[in-house]
Amino acid sequence: MRAYELMIIFDGDLSEEAVSGYLSNITSTVESEDGKVVNLLNTEPWGRRKFSYRINHKWEGFYVVLEIATQASNIDSSDRILRLADRSEIVRHKIIRLPDDEAVKRGLLEGETV
Numbered sequence: 001m002r003a004y005e006l007m008i009i010f011d012g013d014l015s016e017e018a019v020s021g022y023l024s025n026i027t028s029t030v031e032s033e034d035g036k037v038v039n040l041l042n043t044e045p046w047g048r049r050k051f052s053y054r055i056n057h058k059w060e061g062f063y064v065v066l067e068i069a070t071q072a073s074n075i076d077s078s079d080r081i082l083r084l085a086d087r088s089e090i091v092r093h094k095i096i097r098l099p100d101d102e103a104v105k106r107g108l109l110e111g112e113t114v
Contacts, residue, residue: 001069001070001071001109002069002070002071002072002075002097002103003038003067003068003069003097003098003100003102003103003106003108003109004067004068004069004070004075004095004096004097004098005065005066005067005068005095005096005098006026006065006066006067006068006078006093006094006095006096007063007064007065007066007093007094007096008022008023008026008063008064008065008066008082008090008092008093009061009062009063009090009091009092009093010022010061010062010063010064010089010090010091011056011058011061011062011088011089011090011091012048012058012059012060012061012062013058014062014089016062018089019062019064022085022089022090023064023066026066026078026081026082027066029077029078029081030068030070030074030078033070033071033074033077033078034070034071034074035068035069035070035071035074035075036068036069036070037066037067037068038067038068038069038107038108046063046064046065047062047063048060048061048062048063049061049063055091055092056088056091058091061091061092067098067106067108069103069108069109075095078095079093079095
């Protein structure tokens with residue numbers, strides 16, 4: 001297992017219900033490939049924030065950060081789904097692999113050695 005941090009920037013015009021729907025879809029995709037979204041209940045949406053520059057004719061977006069524990073090969077399909085998503089709703093996304101010591105410190109790998 002490896003730990004990842006997934007940041008998604010949704011269009012600022014979306015409602016919170018629409019954002020929740022997308023998050024449940026992403027969570028089900030990760031879980032269908034034997035991964036898990038860790039601390040889903042503690043997932044803290046950063047909320048609406050202004051962009052430094054205009055993206056897709058918008059000045060603000062809704063930021064959400066998820067912590068994911070999964071195999072390295074399984075994260076590719078989630079990345080593909082996010083890349084193919086409608087650009088009017090998901091503005092940007094970024095997947096970062098967390099270092100092992102940081103993942104253990106956050107409780108994502110539960111002391112496993114990778």
